[in-house]
Amino acid sequence: MKYDYLVVGAGLFGATFAYEAKKRGKSCLVIDKRDHIAGNVYTKEQAGINVHVYGAHIFHTSDKKIWEYINQFAEFNNYVNSPIAVYKDELYNLPFNMNTFSKMWNIRTPDEAKEIIEKQKAEYKIDEPQNLEEHALSLAGKDVYEKLIKGYTEKQWGRKCTELPAFIIKRLPMRFTYDNNYFNDRFQGIPMGGYTKIVEKMLDGIDTKTGEDFFDIKKTGALSDGTKVEYDRILFTGQIDEYFDSKFGPLEYRSVRFETEELDTDNYQGNAVVNYTEREVPYTRIIEHKHFEFGKQPKTIISREYSSEWKPGVEPYYPVNNDKNNALYEKYAAEAAKEGNVIFGGRLGQYKYYDMDKVLMAALECVDEEFGK
Ligand code: UDP
Numbered sequence: 001m002k003y004d005y006l007v008v009g010a011g012l013f014g015a016t017f018a019y020e021a022k023k024r025g026k027s028c029l030v031i032d033k034r035d036h037i038a039g040n041v042y043t044k045e046q047a048g049i050n051v052h053v054y055g056a057h058i059f060h061t062s063d064k065k066i067w068e069y070i071n072q073f074a075e076f077n078n079y080v081n082s083p084i085a086v087y088k089d090e091l092y093n094l095p096f097n098m099n100t101f102s103k104m105w106n107i108r109t110p111d112e113a114k115e116i117i118e119k120q121k122a123e124y125k126i127d128e129p130q131n132l133e134e135h136a137l138s139l140a141g142k143d144v145y146e147k148l149i150k151g152y153t154e155k156q157w158g159r160k161c162t163e164l165p166a167f168i169i170k171r172l173p174m175r176f177t178y179d180n181n182y183f184n185d186r187f188q189g190i191p192m193g194g195y196t197k198i199v200e201k202m203l204d205g206i207d208t209k210t211g212e213d214f215f216d217i218k219k220t221g222a223l224s225d226g227t228k229v230e231y232d233r234i235l236f237t238g239q240i241d242e243y244f245d246s247k248f249g250p251l252e253y254r255s256v257r258f259e260t261e262e263l264d265t266d267n268y269q270g271n272a273v274v275n276y277t278e279r280e281v282p283y284t285r286i287i288e289h290k291h292f293e294f295g296k297q298p299k300t301i302i303s304r305e306y307s308s309e310w311k312p313g314v315e316p317y318y319p320v321n322n323d324k325n326n327a328l329y330e331k332y333a334a335e336a337a338k339e340g341n342v343i344f345g346g347r348l349g350q351y352k353y354y355d356m357d358k359v360l361m362a363a364l365e366c367v368d369e370e371f372g373k
Pocket of ligand 1: 085149156
C-alpha cells in the first residue's frame with residue numbers, strides 16, 4: 001500500500017489534516033496506537049450517556065470560521081460550562097465572578113469586591129508578576145488564591161504555584177459581573193452524539209488503522225498484520241521527544257487517571273463539573289457526564305480525575321510549559337525543522353497546551369503550509 005501521507009495519531013489534529021488532504025486529492029493512512037480513533041476527545045456511550053473517556057471536553061471559540069468548520073461535522077448543543085468549586089464545606093461559582101465574591105465576602109456590588117481585592121493585593125506589593133502565584137494574587141487577592149487556586153493548581157501540576165508560568169491561570173476569566181460562564185468565547189457547546197462522531201466523519205473514506213505503533217512501522221515498513229506500507233511524508237502528532245528517542249532528555253508532561261463509576265441515581269452532583277480546590281482531597285474534579293448533554297437517563301456516570309506526573313506507559317495529557325521544558329522543546333523543534341519529510345502537530349507534537357479550537361486552527365494552518373492557500 002502506498003500513500004502520500006502517513007498520519008500518526010487519529011486525534012483532532014491528525015483527522016483534520018487527513019480530511020483536508022483527502023479533499024485535495026491526497027491519500028492518507030491514519031494510524032493510532034490506541035484501539036480507537038479521536039485521541040483525547042474520544043467519547044464512548046455507556047448507559048445511554050456519552051462518556052468523555054479522557055476528561056471533559058467543552059468546545060469553545062471566538063473564531064467564527066473555526067466554529068463553522070467544526071459545525072460541518074456535528075450539531076452542537078447549548079451547553080455553557082459553569083463549574084462549581086468545593087473548598088472544605090464551602091461552595092463557590094467559577095470562574096471568579098460576582099457570585100464567587102459575594103459568597104466569599106458577603107458583599108453585593110462590584111465596587112465592594114474590588115475594594116477587598118485591592119486591599120488584599122496591597123499586602124503583597126507585586127509590580128510585575130513573575131509566576132502563577134504572583135499573577136493570581138495580584139489579580140484576585142489572597143482569599144481567592146488560597147481557597148480556589150493554590151490547592152487545585154498544585155494538585156493539577158504537581159508543582160508549587162511559584163514554579164509555574166502565569167499563562168496557565170490566564171485561561172480563566174475574572175469578571176465583576178454575575179456571570180458564571182467559564183469561557184469568554186462567543187461560541188460554545190458540546191457536539192450532540194459525542195466527539196467520536198466528529199472524528200469518524202472527518203476520517204470517512206480514509207484508510208484508518210487503530211492499534212498500530214508508528215515506531216514499529218518505521219522499523220519494519222509494515223503494519224502489525226505484515227502488510228507493507230509506503231508513504232512520501234509523515235504527519236506526526238505523538239510526543240516530539242519520543243520521536244527523537246529523547247536524545248536531549250525527556251520533556252515533562254502531566255497525566256490524568258480517571259476513576260469512572262456508574263451510579264444508580266439520576267443526578268449525583270447537579271452539575272457537569274465540580275472542582276475540589278483543597279489540597280487534601282486527592283482528586284482535582286468530578287465530572288458527571290450526562291450534564292454535558294442535559295441527559296435524562298435513569299442512571300449517571302461520574303469520573304474522579306487524579307493528576308500525576310507522566311511516565312512511560314501512561315497517557316500524556318498536558319505539556320508542562322515552564323522555562324526549562326520550553327527550552328528543551330526548542331532543541332527538539334530545531335531537529336524537527338531538519339526532518340525534511342515529517343510535520344509535527346498537535347498538543348504533543350508541538351508541545352503546546354492547545355484547546356480544541358486552537359488545535360483546529362493549527363491543523364488548518366499546517367494544511368495551508370503544506371498545500372498552499
Ligand atoms: N484553576 C484553578 N482552580 C480551579 C480551576 C482551575 O486554580 O478551580 C487553574 C489551574 O491552575 C488550572 C488552570 O486554572 O490548571 C486552567 O484550568 P482549566 O479548567 O482551564 O484547565 P483544563 O480544563 O485544561 O484542565
